[in-house]
Amino acid sequence: MEGASDEPGAGLEGRTIVEQVKQEGAAAQAAEGKGKDKEPSEPVIKEWIGLLVRAGLWALVIYLFIFQVSVVKGDSMQPNFETGDRLLIDKVVYRFRDPQPGDVVVFEAMVEENGKHLFRDYVKRIIAGPESVVAIHDNAVFVNGEKLQETWTHEDFGRSFETGPESAMRRTYKVPPGRYFVLGDQRGNSQDSRESDQRPGTGKIGYVPSGQIKGKVRWRFWPPERWTWY
Numbered sequence: 001m002e003g004a005s006d007e008p009g010a011g012l013e014g015r016t017i018v019e020q021v022k023q024e025g026a027a028a029q030a031a032e033g034k035g036k037d038k039e040p041s042e043p044v045i046k047e048w049i050g051l052l053v054r055a056g057l058w059a060l061v062i063y064l065f066i067f068q069v070s071v072v073k074g075d076s077m078q079p080n081f082e083t084g085d086r087l088l089i090d091k092v093v094y095r096f097r098d099p100q101p102g103d104v105v106v107f108e109a110m111v112e113e114n115g116k117h118l119f120r121d122y123v124k125r126i127i128a129g130p131e132s133v134v135a136i137h138d139n140a141v142f143v144n145g146e147k148l149q150e151t152w153t154h155e156d157f158g159r160s161f162e163t164g165p166e167s168a169m170r171r172t173y174k175v176p177p178g179r180y181f182v183l184g185d186q187r188g189n190s191q192d193s194r195e196s197d198q199r200p201g202t203g204k205i206g207y208v209p210s211g212q213i214k215g216k217v218r219w220r221f222w223p224p225e226r227w228t229w230y
Contacts, residue, residue, distance in 0.1 A: 076184035086222035124182035
């Protein structure tokens with residue numbers, strides 16, 4: 001009887017050991033599985049970092065050489081552009097051709113602020129190219145003796161020469177080589193090439209050097225209801 005009573009005890013002990021071994025094996029496998037799950041995390045992070053770096057580099061290349069976004073400030077380009085308009089600037093087109101009369105461009109010009117000379121971006125319209133003769137009289141613009149047909153401005157804004165800078169009325173301008181004559185569409189409230197002195201500190205735009213033209217206004221994408229392709 002004692003022998004009989006001892007067998008069940010030995011079997012229980014054996015099963016306990018086996019179960020313990022199984023549990024330890026399962027725990028080891030689980031731990032190994034977790035370790036394997038963690039192993040790819042570092043390559044994944046590196047991959048994401050690489051993608052972000054490449055995206056940033058492409059964005060920089062696009063901004064420097066292909067497109068940029070500019071925001072209109074002021075009313076000098078009314079009625080065609082308003083304060084707050086977001087514009088996409090094409091920086092490639094003028095690598096293949098020169099700016100043409102009628103093109104709306106973004107360029108940088110030096111201004112004086114708090115005693116410092118700084119470059120600021122402006123949006124204006126090309127009126128004439130290098131070595132052209134521009135005359136302003138009778139509420140009209142003449143380029144090399146021919147009246148400019150300004151389809152981009154309506155009568156009220158075209159006549160606003162009368163409220164422009166007094167020194168700019170009935171004047172003739174000889175555009176220097178390598179520079180452009182620009183005007184705002186709202187002639188009565190625009191700093192432009194009519195003030196032809198662009199020396200630092202004068203606060204005048206003057207004739208715009210070709211190297212300071214950043215690109216052509218290609219698309220107004222904001223506000224959405226005024227989307228326009230140029």
